[in-house]
Amino acid sequence: MEAKPNIQDVAKLADVSIATVSRVINNQGGVRRVTEERILKAIEELGYIRSAAARTMKRKETNTIGVIVPDIKNPFFPLVMAGIEQKAREKEFFTILSSTNESPKVEEEIVKNFIERGVDGVIITTANENGDHLKLLHEQGIPVVAVDRSIKKFEVDTVLVDNKKGSYQAVQHLILQGHEKIAIICGPQSTTPGLERFLGYKKALEDYNIELDERYVIHGDFGEQSGIESTKKLFELDDQPTAIFSSNNLMTIGCMKALDELNWKLGSEVSFIGFDEVDIATFLNPKLSVVARPMNAIGEIAFQLLHERISFKGALPKREYLLSPELKIRESCRLASQPM
């Protein structure tokens, strides 16, 4: 376990100067074939690997982007992440990922750490859309792309899914099936997705002249547990809804667990649509209808935008991608009039 070899050691062994070694390890050309081979051999022999730290100090760039997500356990994010990584690897960029557990405080630490490490850019689904804690990034001129949740305080490129449209379509579908008592399990109204999905719900009801009934609007927190609790509240209502719209994947799962526990019959007694695809959707009976998002594409586009900013340096206008979600009709929405 000898000391790590450095460029000096390589130069000495290959009997050249460190400048020549540097040329070789950076593929800059202009080195005689034999010399290069001698150096390569020395590198191999020593097991030399260049220090990113030293390199970064000179170059002021790391070829690394940071990705910040609120909850790595939510399957949505690994899928987005996969899209990001794939594109990043193509451009020879490296990705580092951290999860905030929805804590703005942790998020701030992570941001600071990313800056310390000199990331060239960051892709973030923030735990605090206000964005105060991102001031640092902005000050340092580090490009940021917001995914899934926008950032109020600063102008940053954004890739969102049309949440409002998605939930509108879902609720519209329910209405066209004859439902009027349609409940929504909301996400936090302080987040873009939480708010917009509620707005889509509201708009659909308005367009079809159905009065919004506050009892049918339950506030969850995007977690599985709150899906369970929300569903129970709905069940306990004197005037139960005939359909439920859940604002995200985890709450959908919670909702299904509650339905099962309460013996509230999916499809026949209560129709359902959820935002976001879930693994369980096609295994339930009836199969779940959902609003699906193109996770992989979201990640790819996010990296694309970020990469353009990193490369161009110059002023680019703020770009905003709005991807369309897809309503997947399966079996969990029955005609309201249908006999039970």
Place this chain on the structure above:
Amino acid sequence: MEAKPNIQDVAKLADVSIATVSRVINNQGGVRRVTEERILKAIEELGYIRSAAARTMKRKETNTIGVIVPDIKNPFFPLVMAGIEQKAREKEFFTILSSTNESPKVEEEIVKNFIERGVDGVIITTANENGDHLKLLHEQGIPVVAVDRSIKKFEVDTVLVDNKKGSYQAVQHLILQGHEKIAIICGPQSTTPGLERFLGYKKALEDYNIELDERYVIHGDFGEQSGIESTKKLFELDDQPTAIFSSNNLMTIGCMKALDELNWKLGSEVSFIGFDEVDIATFLNPKLSVVARPMNAIGEIAFQLLHERISFKGALPKREYLLSPELKIRESCRLASQPM
């Protein structure tokens, strides 16, 4: 968007030397109260953040660990990752994550990159248990902890789940229900989990004097698609098995999809147990029995082991944790004799 401030700028503004600034940002004490406050104010004003690169060059440590997983889309890994991150944060360590897509080549790149960046240690579920490509880590004396899959070439701390025991128990349960025609959908036999889960299956059959029937041993690759295909092969057999054991979560999902498509009735026509918990388990009818692993604990222990190595530096013996999986009996295994 001015240039990033450095320690010089801070020193100048606070009218002290850079040495004093350094003392303050590292909380080394020995600085007069007023001086310190002046410096802190300057830091605040400038929005100064110290460069990790420069720091690393001196200190030779990064307080960062690298985590390498084969497939971030497999829900097992985010869960393990969550355990790692949690413990790491407690010790003020930072975590960087990369996914190899099961490619040893990509894995090697990642390893090299991690070394370049000077990670203090790495936690890895390798795509190639042989471990040749980890030679570099070994040479540089960087501590490694293997998770879920061991590494042949070098002695490294390892945290595994007792795969053999888990699958033994699963198959035993099937046998005790009266099944004799028990099929297994294997994972790659080149991986520890793939092999051991097969060995547990084999052992159980032996112990109960059931001859192993090659037709019932199907080779999958741990992916969902191969779960589908394997199940179809089983279905097409003249002498269909009465029970199936699936070696991992994704293949379980594939298997369920195939069962549904083939209209092969789970529970009544064919019993089932899968290795690893899956979201869909409790939503299927009948509910799926599974062998569950403690993902969060795996991550926590892995970090623990790694951290000890990083701190102690001295020689520690190779440690090997073997966690017990838990057989969760639900409803997908019926008595073989039971009328259909």
Place this chain on the structure above:
DNA sequence: GTGAAAGCGCTAACAG
């Protein structure tokens, strides 16, 4: 308590 100065390992100008 504080400052001056010596590098850490590398890249990039400049010289030859």
Place this chain on the structure above:
DNA sequence: CTGTTAGCGCTTTCAC
């Protein structure tokens, strides 16, 4: 083609 050299921003002796 190849070598010399000046930093990059920081930590850490060693003085004072």
